[in-house]
Amino acid sequence: MRRLAILLTCLCALSFSGCDDSQNEFTIGTCYFVLDNSVHQDATLASAMNVNAPGVFCTITKDIVNGANCFNFTNNMGLKSRSNLNALDSRRTLILGHNNGIIVGFGTLNFPATFYAFDRECPNCFDPQAIPMRSHPLSVDSNGMATCATCKRQYNLNNDGFVATGENGKRLTRYRAQTTGPFGVISVN
Secondary structure: OHHHHHHHHHHHHHHHHOOOOOOOOOOOOOOEEEEEHHHHOOHHHHHHOOOOOOOOEEEEEEEEEOOEEEEEEEEOOOOEEEEEOOHHHHHOOOEOOOOOOEEEEEOOOOOOOOEEEEEOEOOOOOOOOOOOOOOOEEEEOOOOEEEEOOOOOEEEHHHOOEEEEOOOOOOOOEEOEEEOOOOOEEEEO
16 A cells, blocks of 8 residues: 555656656846836836736847947837936846847736746847857837747747747747836846
């Protein structure tokens, strides 16, 4: 009887361990971004941080313009803006994904809506170890599809970044993310 109990315990453990091609839900270590949009008051970023407007995604990059560090915000509905880093932003360690870019927004397929943060680089083309490192940034359309110009894969931002069209491959690199609302704090790590 004891052997049967041990056998059943082992079988249950194996059935839950999974032998499929599952991936970890989140990536660790390549992104750290915190921004208080109550200070920046950026409408482009706010559009993607609004739980009542799922399907709006904003690409965030960091740049230097006329000697000043700034954030560039571009959403998939055609809005673009730029905001200078303030003293608090400059003191934070900001790592915007693998190659200076993340995509954030609420998906349309879950209730309540899930706030997503994805790396802007194609996970199937970009290699951070390659010398020289070559960027393969994704472009985002109004339907929430991110497309790689190199491999032509399309990723569904509304559905956890899975490949929607093109060759099978890795889903988008996803980071932990949360927001306190459109003109609140966004945190991605």
